[in-house]
Amino acid sequence: MTYTIETIARSLGAQAFGDLSLEIDAVAEPQDAGTRDLALAMKPAFAERLPEGQALAAVLWEGADFEALGLKAAIVPARPRYALSGLSKQFDHGESFPKGVHPSAFVDPAAELGVDVTVGPLAVVSAGARIGAGSVVGPQSFIGACATLGEGCFLREGVRIGARTTLGARVIVQPGAVIGGDGFSFVTPEQSAVERTRASLGDQGEGESQHWERINSLGAVHIGDDCEIGANACIDRGTVRDTKIGARTKLDNLVHIGHNVVIGTDCLICGQVGMAGSSTIGNNCVFAGQVGLNDNIFVGDNVIAGGATKIFTNVPKGRVLLGYPAVKMETHVESYKAIRRLPRLFKQVAELQKAVFKNAEND
Structure with missing residues (x-):
C-alpha cells in the first residue's frame, strides 16, 4: 500500500503542504516513524517526539509549521482525530482470509x-x-x-x-x-427468596429449599x-x-x-459493560468500562455514564452519571471530595473536643 501525500490528503478532504509527491507506505507514531511513514503528530505534545524518528511527513494540527519541525510535507485535516478513521482504513491490511468457500x-x-x-x-x-x-x-x-x-x-x-x-x-x-x-431466565415453582427480597428491600422471609426451572428463549x-x-x-x-x-x-x-434488552442507535458500549434483561437504552448513549444496568429500567437518549457506574433506576435523557449507585457526575465528584476531607475534619473535631474539655476543667 503506497500513496502519495497528495492522494492521502484528497481522500481525507484535508490540506496538504510541501512535497506532495512524497510516497507513504504506512502510518506510525512520531518516535517510531521511518522515512516512508506518515507520522501521527496531531497535536504539539506528539510533535515533540518527531526528532526521535525519521519521518519526512506528518499529520499535523491547524497552524503548525511543518518546516520548523524538520518535515518535507504535512497533511492538516480540519479534525485530526477524525482523520485517523480514514487513514486507518486506507492502510489496514486486513486479515487476509482466502476468498471463496474453504474446502474444510x-x-x-x-x-x-x-x-x-x-x-x-x-x-x-x-x-x-x-x-x-x-x-x-x-x-x-x-x-x-x-x-x-x-x-x-x-x-x-x-x-x-x-x-x-x-x-x-x-x-x-x-x-x-x-x-x-x-437468556439467563429461571423461575421457582413458588415465590422465590429473591422476589420476596425485592418486594421488602431486605427481608427474604422464611428460608426454604427451592429449585430453578429454566425459561426457554423463544x-x-x-x-x-x-x-x-x-x-x-x-x-x-x-x-x-x-x-x-x-x-x-x-x-x-x-x-x-x-x-x-433494546439498545438504540449510535451508542458506544465500552468493555465489560453488563446490561440485565429487559432494560431499554435510548440513542447516542455512552457507557464507559464496567458500567452495570439493572433489569427492566429505561435510560433516555444522550446519557453518558462514567467508568464503573451502576445504574439501578430509570435515567432521563441527557443525564451524565457516575458512581455506585449512579448519581449526577457533579454530585458524585462533590461527595468524593467530601469523603477525602473527612480525616481532616475528624482531626479538627477531636482537637476542638480537647479544647472544650480542657476549658471545662479549668472552669
Whole structure:
C-alpha cells in the first residue's frame, strides 16, 4: 500500500503542504516513524517526539509549521482525530482470509450465499441461513439455522451466531463473540427468596429449599446496520421478543447484553459493560468500562455514564452519571471530595473536643 501525500490528503478532504509527491507506505507514531511513514503528530505534545524518528511527513494540527519541525510535507485535516478513521482504513491490511468457500468449511445445501461470500476454514453455515453479498465468515465460525447476515458483514475467527439471529449490513463481529445464546431466565415453582427480597428491600422471609426451572428463549437477536460487536461479547436472545441493537451502535470486548434488552442507535458500549434483561437504552448513549444496568429500567437518549457506574433506576435523557449507585457526575465528584476531607475534619473535631474539655476543667 503506497500513496502519495497528495492522494492521502484528497481522500481525507484535508490540506496538504510541501512535497506532495512524497510516497507513504504506512502510518506510525512520531518516535517510531521511518522515512516512508506518515507520522501521527496531531497535536504539539506528539510533535515533540518527531526528532526521535525519521519521518519526512506528518499529520499535523491547524497552524503548525511543518518546516520548523524538520518535515518535507504535512497533511492538516480540519479534525485530526477524525482523520485517523480514514487513514486507518486506507492502510489496514486486513486479515487476509482466502476468498471463496474453504474446502474444510461446511455449508448446508439449504443455506443461501450471496455473491463473493467468503467462508473460512472449519466454519459451519447451517440450513436456512442467508448470507449477504460480499460477507466474510471467518475460520471456525458458526452460523445457526435460519440466521441472516446482511451484505458486507465481516465475522472474525470463532464467532458464534445463533439460530434466527439477524445481522444488518456491514456488521463487524470480533473473535469469540457469541450472538444469540439463551437468556439467563429461571423461575421457582413458588415465590422465590429473591422476589420476596425485592418486594421488602431486605427481608427474604422464611428460608426454604427451592429449585430453578429454566425459561426457554423463544426470541432471537436483531442487530442493525453498521454495528460492531467486540471480542468475546455475549448478546442473549430474547425470551419471547427479540433482543435488539440499533444501527451504528458499537460494543467493546467482553460486553454482556441480557435477554430482551433494546439498545438504540449510535451508542458506544465500552468493555465489560453488563446490561440485565429487559432494560431499554435510548440513542447516542455512552457507557464507559464496567458500567452495570439493572433489569427492566429505561435510560433516555444522550446519557453518558462514567467508568464503573451502576445504574439501578430509570435515567432521563441527557443525564451524565457516575458512581455506585449512579448519581449526577457533579454530585458524585462533590461527595468524593467530601469523603477525602473527612480525616481532616475528624482531626479538627477531636482537637476542638480537647479544647472544650480542657476549658471545662479549668472552669
